[in-house]
Amino acid sequence: MWSKTWGLWLCLAVAGCGSADRAPPVTFANESDGTAEPVVDPAPQAAPVDVMTSTHWPDARLEGGTARITCSFDYEADGEGEPLESLTFFALVDALSPCRETGRVRVRYEGKIGAGFTALVQRVAAMADRMEIQSRVLDISSTGGHVEEAIRAGDVMADTRWDIWVREDAICHSACVLVLAGGDTRSVKGKVGIHRLFRDRSRANSRAELRAELKQVHGDVTEYLERNGGAAALADLMMTVPNRDLRLLTSEELTLFGLAGVNAAQADLDRILVMRRCGKPFVQRRDAFAYAFENQCLKDPGDGFEEQRMCGLALRKQFGFPDATCPNDGPLADLMEPDGDLRLARKDDEKRDAPPPSATTSGSTVRSR
Structure with a gap:
C-alpha cells in the first residue's frame, strides 16, 4: 500500500501541465518615423529548477x-x-x-x-x-x-x-x-x-x-x-x-x-511572521513562554532534549496554549497531532501498554491496538 500510494504521490508531485510552445512577444521600434522595424522581446528566463522536488x-x-x-x-x-x-x-x-x-x-x-x-x-x-x-x-x-x-x-x-x-x-x-x-x-x-x-x-x-x-x-x-x-x-x-x-x-x-x-535571526523572523498571522497579544504570550522555557526547560542534548520538550508542553497551559485562533503557531506545535492529541504521549502510551515480545497467543505475538 505504501509503495503504491507513495509512487502515485510522486507522479503527481513531478507531473506538469504541458502547453504548446509559444513564440516570444514582438514589439515595433521607430514607429513614428515609419521604419517600424520588428524587435523580438527576449524570452522570459525560466525560474531555477529545484531538483529536490523531483525523483x-x-x-x-x-x-x-x-x-x-x-x-x-x-x-x-x-x-x-x-x-x-x-x-x-x-x-x-x-x-x-x-x-x-x-x-x-x-x-x-x-x-x-x-x-x-x-x-x-x-x-x-x-x-x-x-x-x-x-x-x-x-x-x-x-x-x-x-x-x-x-x-x-x-x-x-x-x-x-x-x-x-x-x-x-x-x-x-x-x-x-x-x-x-x-x-x-x-x-x-x-x-x-x-x-x-x-x-x-x-x-x-x-x-x-x-x-x-x-x-x-x-x-x-x-x-x-x-x-x-x-x-x-x-x-x-x-x-x-x-x-x-x-x-x-x-x-x-x-x-x-x-x-x-x-538562533536570534530565526527567532526574530518567526516573530514577524507570527505577528502578521496571529496579532500582537498572541506574540506577547508566545514571547513570555519562550522566556520561561529558556530559563526552566533548556538542558543537555539526548535525554535532556526529550525532557525539555515535555517541560515545555507543561508550560503551554500556563500561557494559554494551544490557542484556538492560531493552533499551529503556538510553541511546540510540532509535537501535536492534527486532532489535538500529544504525539509523544500517544507513542509512549503504546510502548508502555504493549506486552513483552515473548507473550504469545495461539502461536502469534500479542499486539496491543
Whole structure:
C-alpha cells in the first residue's frame, strides 16, 4: 500500500501541465518615423529548477564522513541509528520512512564538511518535507573542512529548520563552527574551536596575496554570520588564530557570538511572521513562554532534549496554549497531532501498554491496538 500510494504521490508531485510552445512577444521600434522595424522581446528566463522536488536527484556521495539515521533523540537508549549508505532519492525514502510516525529525525554525522555533507543535509530535509517530518536534528562531530561548503550547508540548514547538537563527547572545529551558526537551536556540550579559515586551494605566494584571499574569506564569513544570527566579531577573532592552532570557545563566548541556544535571526523572523498571522497579544504570550522555557526547560542534548520538550508542553497551559485562533503557531506545535492529541504521549502510551515480545497467543505475538 505504501509503495503504491507513495509512487502515485510522486507522479503527481513531478507531473506538469504541458502547453504548446509559444513564440516570444514582438514589439515595433521607430514607429513614428515609419521604419517600424520588428524587435523580438527576449524570452522570459525560466525560474531555477529545484531538483529536490523531483525523483531524479543529481549524483552525490558522502565522502570524508559517515552518517546514520534514526527517529529517536535518545541516543543512550536507542543508539545512533542505521548507516546511510547512499544519498539517492529512494535510499532516503527507505531511511526516513520509519520517522513519519514519530515526526522527527536525527542525523548522526561524523567527519569532514564538504560537498557530500551539504548534499546530506539538503536531501534529508527535502525528504523530511515530503513526509511532513518537522523535527530535524543534526548530531555532529567534525574537525572542519571546506569553508565554502560550510557556508552553503549552513544556509541550507537555516532554510530547512534544523536543530544542532554537539554532544559532550563530540567536537566542532574550524569550518564546522559555521555550520553551527545555521541551526535553529544549538545544544553544545562538546568542544567548539576556531582558527583562520582559508579558501580551498589557496594560490597565495606572498603575505599580500594571502591577505587578499583572507579578506575575501573574512567578508564571506562575516556576511554569513550576520544573516544567520551570529556575531561579526567572531570572524575577526578567527583571523587572530593561525590555522595550525585552535582556540576553544567558552560557553560564555558561544552565547556571546550567537552559537548556542536559540538562533536570534530565526527567532526574530518567526516573530514577524507570527505577528502578521496571529496579532500582537498572541506574540506577547508566545514571547513570555519562550522566556520561561529558556530559563526552566533548556538542558543537555539526548535525554535532556526529550525532557525539555515535555517541560515545555507543561508550560503551554500556563500561557494559554494551544490557542484556538492560531493552533499551529503556538510553541511546540510540532509535537501535536492534527486532532489535538500529544504525539509523544500517544507513542509512549503504546510502548508502555504493549506486552513483552515473548507473550504469545495461539502461536502469534500479542499486539496491543
